[in-house]
Amino acid sequence: MSTSPISSPPRPKYLQEEEASSQEFKSFISTLPRQKGWVVSNIYQYQGFWYAANHLQGLFSCHKNFNPEDSDIFLVTTPKSGTTWLKALIFTLLNRHRHPVGESHPLCNSSPHDLVPFLEINLYADSQNPxxxxxxxxxLFSSHIPYSCLPEPVRNRCKIVYLCRNPKDTFVSLWHFTNKLRLQEMGANSMSQVFDLFCNGVSLYGPFWDHILEYWQGSKENPESLLFLTFEGLKDRPGFHLRHLAEFLGRPLSSEEEExxxxxxxxEFCSFQNLSATEINRNGKLSSGEVNCAFFRRGETGDWKNHLSDEMVQRLDRITEQKFSGSGLVL
Incomplete structure (x- = not known):
């Protein structure tokens, strides 16, 4: 009795840059500086920052085809700095009249990443004109695009909320996350393999420090349109920052809502404990192939103490001090 061969699962979209790219785009990226990627085979340097090929193609597509509206709001983060939490908070805050908190709320059945799609990773990486x-x-849109690489109308006309995290926790979270995304046959990256890359600026949308400094400077020049937040600050004073977000986005809480x-x-509704326990986030998948549970690991500060050696800590602290010197920014 013969049996049918077991077919291989489809390749997730984040590993399909070669298939998704046009021949013209392939020719272009072949001229760019290239380094080994943490998940995909290679990442490419463009205008000082590192991208997976399909994310770079998405960047070009949104520059060409995206027409922002003045009321658009962009949630921009460095990867693994609280993106999922920020999306949930702002979606719930802005839609509190359309979708009151409760069992029928969209977050009970959808990932925050489906409700607030990535501009260059989801929308314009999949279609030239979505x-x-x-x-x-x-x-509401989200993005990891560096400030200098955002479409100019977005910088000039839209509200931007930027969230970053200290480099030690960011690195540890990024290492865990990217290992979850790698195909089984690829094996896991060791921490030492990617630590040098991170310190040298070679990570998705890195260099990490340059990404943060651009938005920090932008927030100083245009505080009415760019709000700069840190994950640590949001964790320490969540109520203060939620109210600040509401005011910044033109949707302040009324006295009745406060009472x-x-x-x-x-x-509470958008807490790590609540979101990570929903069925969609325990067992669901994004349309791009990632399992939703990959976006929920710990949601805490200070986990780097469980992973980094003293030498690693000293190296990251030294780089951070050098990079941020004179900026007034402390993480």
């Missing part, structure tokens, strides 16, 4: 009609006004404890209700 249909954005499903997004309500104000439209009802809405801020605390939103924070």
């Amino acid at each position: 249909n954005l009609a499903f997004l309500h006004t104000p439209r 009802s404890g809405l801020a605390e209700e939103i924070l």
Whole structure:
């Protein structure tokens, strides 16, 4: 009795840059500096920052085809700095009248990454001209694009909320996350393999420090349109920052909402414990192939103490001090 061969699972989209890229684009990226990627085979340096090929193609597509509206809001982060949490908080905050907190809320059945799509990773990496009609006004987008590489109309006309995290926790979280995304036959990256890359600026959308400094400077020059946050600050004073976000985005909490404890209700609803326990985040997948549970590991500060050697800590601290010297920024 013969049996049918077991077919291999489809390759996730984040590993399909060669298939997704046009021949013209392949020719272009072949001229760019290249380094080994943490997940994909290679990442490419463009205008000082490192991208996977499909993310870079998405960047070009949105520059060419994306038409921002003045009311658009962009949630921009360095990878693994609290992106999932920020998306949940702001989606719930801005849609609190359309979708009151409760069992029928979209976050109970959808990942924050589906509700607030990545501009260059999801929308414009998949299509040259995606249909954005499903997004309500104000439209919420997310991105990891460096400030200098954002489409100029976005920088000039839209609200931007930027979130970053200290480099030690960012690195540890990025190492765990990218190992979850690697195909089994690829094996895991050892921490030492990618630590040198990270310190040398070679990580997705890195150099890490340059990415942060651009947005820090942008927030100083345009505080009315760019709000700079840190994961540590958001964890320490979540109620303060949620109210600040509401005011910055033009949706301040009313006195009635304050009296009802809405801020605390939103924070509890969007907490790591609550979101990570939903069925969609325990067992669901994004349309791009990643399992939702990969975006929920610990959600805490200070985990680097469990992973980094004293030498690693000293090296990261030294780089951070040198990079941020004179900027006034402390992480």
